[in-house]
Every structure is written in structure tokens, then in C-alpha cells.
Amino acid sequence: MAKQQEITVPDIGAFHDVEIIEVLIKPGDTVAKEQTLITLESEKSSLEVPAPFAGIIDELRVKIGDKVSVGSPICTMQATGQAEQPQPVAASKPNSPPLPEMIVPEHVKSPPPKLILSPVDAEMALPRRMPNTGLPPVDLSPAGKPLASPAIRKFSRELGVDLNQITGTGPRGRILREDVQAFIKHQLAKPASTGIPALPVVDFKKFGDIELLPLSRIKRRSGPNLLRSWLNIPHVTQFDEADITELEDFRKSQQDEAKASGVKLTLLAFLLKACAKSLKAFPTVNSSLSEDGESLILKQYVHIGIAVSTEEGLVVPVIRDVDKKGVYQVAQETAELAELARSRKLKPDQMQGGCFTISSLGSIGGTAFTPIINAPEVAILGISQAKMQPVWDGTEFTPRLILPLSFSYDHRVIDGADAARFTTHLAGLLADLRRILL
Numbered sequence: 194m195a196k197q198q199e200i201t202v203p204d205i206g207a208f209h210d211v212e213i214i215e216v217l218i219k220p221g222d223t224v225a226k227e228q229t230l231i232t233l234e235s236e237k238s239s240l241e242v243p244a245p246f247a248g249i250i251d252e253l254r255v256k257i258g259d260k261v262s263v264g265s266p267i268c269t270m271q272a273t274g275q276a277e278q279p280q281p282v283a284a285s286k287p288n289s290p291p292l293p294e295m296i297v298p299e300h301v302k303s304p305p306p307k308l309i310l311s312p313v314d315a316e317m318a319l320p321r322r323m324p325n326t327g328l329p330p331v332d333l334s335p336a337g338k339p340l341a342s343p344a345i346r347k348f349s350r351e352l353g354v355d356l357n358q359i360t361g362t363g364p365r366g367r368i369l370r371e372d373v374q375a376f377i378k379h380q381l382a383k384p385a386s387t388g389i390p391a392l393p394v395v396d397f398k399k400f401g402d403i404e405l406l407p408l409s410r411i412k413r414r415s416g417p418n419l420l421r422s423w424l425n426i427p428h429v430t431q432f433d434e435a436d437i438t439e440l441e442d443f444r445k446s447q448q449d450e451a452k453a454s455g456v457k458l459t460l461l462a463f464l465l466k467a468c469a470k471s472l473k474a475f476p477t478v479n480s481s482l483s484e485d486g487e488s489l490i491l492k493q494y495v496h497i498g499i500a501v502s503t504e505e506g507l508v509v510p511v512i513r514d515v516d517k518k519g520v521y522q523v524a525q526e527t528a529e530l531a532e533l534a535r536s537r538k539l540k541p542d543q544m545q546g547g548c549f550t551i552s553s554l555g556s557i558g559g560t561a562f563t564p565i566i567n568a569p570e571v572a573i574l575g576i577s578q579a580k581m582q583p584v585w586d587g588t589e590f591t592p593r594l595i596l597p598l599s600f601s602y603d604h605r606v607i608d609g610a611d612a613a614r615f616t617t618h619l620a621g622l623l624a625d626l627r628r629i630l631l
Contacts, residue, residue: 248272
């Protein structure tokens with residue numbers, strides 16, 4: 194008779210108390226190896242837990258709505274093969290309920306890096322232990338109170354600090370002692386009467402019927418990060434244009450060959466390559482400001498994020514080492530990451546480590562816009578719809594395809610002259626692709 198074995202939740206990374214949204218088995222079921230047993234809902238995706246071996250379900254130990262962590266029992270099974278702990282596989286569950294940010298269990302020795310959210314998307318990359326600016330915290334506690342230990346609550350009472358004004362940097366937004374200290378330090382250093390007045394509270398119901406539509410989880414999380422970037426970074430936007438007539442002709446001439454290779458060759462792939470070349474030529478654009486504001490962190494790698502519109506909001510997957518890859522490979526990876534983003538299957542590490550971001554509205558329309566920088570990056574490129582325009586060539590007007598560029602930059606790091614040089618350089622590469630090879 195096959196030996197009964199207990200099946201537990203495998204290593205799912207830096208997650209804790211993950212809610213079960215689907216139970217796909219019952220006692221007596223015969224399951225195949227890798228068949229999904231349960232589905233968990235994480236911050237932006239779902240995780241399927243497959244069977245480590247084929248067998249028969251004896252006892253089910255979980256139900257929908259239960260919260261589980263690594264090592265939590267799922268069921269018992271009878272099998273003859275040796276069990277292997279399954280690896281969670283991301284799956285799309287668009288209608289699943291949201292989860293709070295996960296806590297890293299103490300017994301997990303080497304948790305993966307924390308999820309970094311995007312600005313445009315969603316969650317923006319934040320410096321570790323970012324000084325607290327007093328912005329409204331993201332309240333994830335069931336009781337509607339800021340997450341903090343009794344010791345921290347006592348500490349804050351002794352100092353007369355309202356925890357509701359503090360954004361926690363601990364797991365799930367938990368407020369730490371350092372957060373309270375940073376908040377006090379920030380308040381003491383802030384000149385008097387520099388606070389931003391709160392918006393007036395308006396009872397819209399007195400003017401007529403209204404409907405309350407909750408924001409998506411991505412927009413709720415990205416909103417405070419966008420505000421933080423806008424308030425802390427002196428944004429300036431440089432507007433420019435690129436003549437992409439020859440580039441577009443070349444792209445169309447290569448479409449059949451690319452399609453035969455299973456690749457959809459888009460303008461974005463060429464933009465990524467041109468931006469990578471420009472970032473190598475202008476290292477300050479490929480940098481981040483140190484936490485103390487005294488130094489620049491120059492990156493020797495070129496990872497570029499792309500803003501992807503989803504039903505939940507914007508997310509920013511990152512294409513790594515764009516400077517070392519060909520256009521076909523960049524186009525293929527772009528398409529794959531965009532599809533993962535739309536189906537909510539992006540892994541945390543696929544949204545981390547970006548040096549620069551491209552936000553393209555070209556397929557929608559518009560002439561220009563001011564994209565918000567994805568901190569801790571120092572610049573972001575906005576692309577609007579390319580249009581055929583008459584251009585004077587010295588003798589006559591000729592029709593040329595013109596692409597609008599909107600380059601927002603951190604004025605603490607990049608001055609106006611360098612911003613203009615960057616967009617001019619980028620426009621030159623887009624006008625003549627041969628320059629990318631130089």
C-alpha cells in the first residue's frame with residue numbers, strides 16, 4: 194500500500210499569510226504530478242501550488258479563505274513515488290480578492306528582493322529605509338489602524354507622535370522605530386508653514402446622485418508613490434522631435450522576416466535600443482542619487498522599464514541588458530513581458546532594477562505629456578503619436594514621419610543643457626539607425 198504523505202506549501206518566497214482563493218481538490222480525488230492543488234493570491238499575481246507527485250487525496254486540510262505560509266499543510270496523499278516540493282507557478286486570477294503585502298517568515302533565510310512597484314504602474318522603486326516624509330500611510334491592518342507593535346505604539350505616545358501620519362517601511366507597511374525617529378527628524382527640519390494645505394472635503398451627494406467606484410489595487414498602491422516622486426523630485430520636461438521616416442520604412446521592410454522568426458517587430462524595440470545607446474553616452478541619465486544626496490550612483494548596466502497598461506492600472510516590467518541584445522531579442526522579450534503584465538503573471542524580479550523608463554502613448558494619440566519619474570531613477574521618456582508632417586529640407590517641403598519626445602528629468606542630477614543634448618542624441622540615433630553601431 195502506498196505510503197501516506199503530507200503535502201505542504203512550498204517555498205513561495207517572501208510571502209506570509211497568503212490567502213487561498215481556490216481549492217481544486219477533494220478527498221478521494223486522483224491527481225497527476227504537477228496538477229494544481231490550490232491557488233494563492235499574492236500582491237499582483239496568483240500562485241498555483243501543484244502536486245509534487247501523482248496520487249490520491251486522503252485528507253484535505255485547507256479551505257477557501259484560509260491564510261497559509263511556507264510549510265503550512267495542504268492535504269495528505271498516497272503515492273509510491275518520492276515527493277518533491279512543488280514550485281509555485283504564476284497564474285492569472287483577475288477577479289481574485291487583494292492581499293496585503295507579505296511578511297518574510299523568520300525561518301526563511303534568504304528571501305528574494307522585495308517587490309518594487311512602478312510609477313507609471315504601478316508601484317515605484319523606493320530606496321531602502323527611505324526617510325519618512327509624513328505622507329499618508331498605506332493602512333493594511335484589518336482594524337483600520339496603522340500596523341505597529343505595542344512597543345512602537347508606546348514609544349510614539351511618549352513622544353506625542355500620531356502613527357496615522359507615518360508611512361511604515363517594515364513588512365506589510367509596519368511602522369518601525371526608525372520610521373518614528375525619521376518622522377520626528379523630518380518634522381523638526383521642516384521650516385514652519387511649508388506644509389501643503391489639505392484639499393477641502395466636499396459632500397458631492399448634496400449636488401446630485403453619485404456612484405462610489407473603488408480604485409484598483411495597483412492604483413491605490415501607485416498613487417502615494419507617484420505623489421512622493423512628484424513632491425520630492427524637481428521635475429523638468431524637455432520636449433523634442435525625432436524624424437523616424439527611414440526607421441519606419443526599415444521596420445516595415447523587416448516585418449515579414451521577423452514574423453517568420455516568431456517576432457513582432459515594433460517601434461518600441463528600436464526605441465529601447467536607441468535609449469540604451471544614449472544612456473551609455475550620458476551616464477548621469479543612467480544613475481540614481483544617493484540617499485544623502487551627496488553622490489551619484491552610476492550604473493554599469495542598462496535595464497529599461499516599459500510602462501504597460503492593464504485593466505488594473507499601469508505596471509512597469511524591466512528589460513535587462515538592453516545594450517547587449519539584438520533588436521529581435523528585445524522585441525521578443527518586450528512582447529512576452531507585456532503579456533505577463535496584462536495577465537498579472539509578472540514575477541517580482543521582473544519589475545526590479547530599472548535604470549530608465551519608457552512610457553509610450555503612441556498607439557493612443559496625443560502630442561506631448563509630462564511623465565512622472567520612476568524613483569529612484571532620474572529620468573523617464575514619454576512617447577506620443579508619430580505624425581506625418583511637412584519638413585523644409587532647404588529647397589522644398591517634404592513629408593516626414595515625426596515622433597514627439599517628452600523627456601522628464603530630475604533637475605538635481607541633470608541640467609537643462611544635458612537634457613537637450615540627450616534628446617538631440619536620441620533623435621539622431623532614431624533618424625539614422627547606423628549610428629547605433631558606432
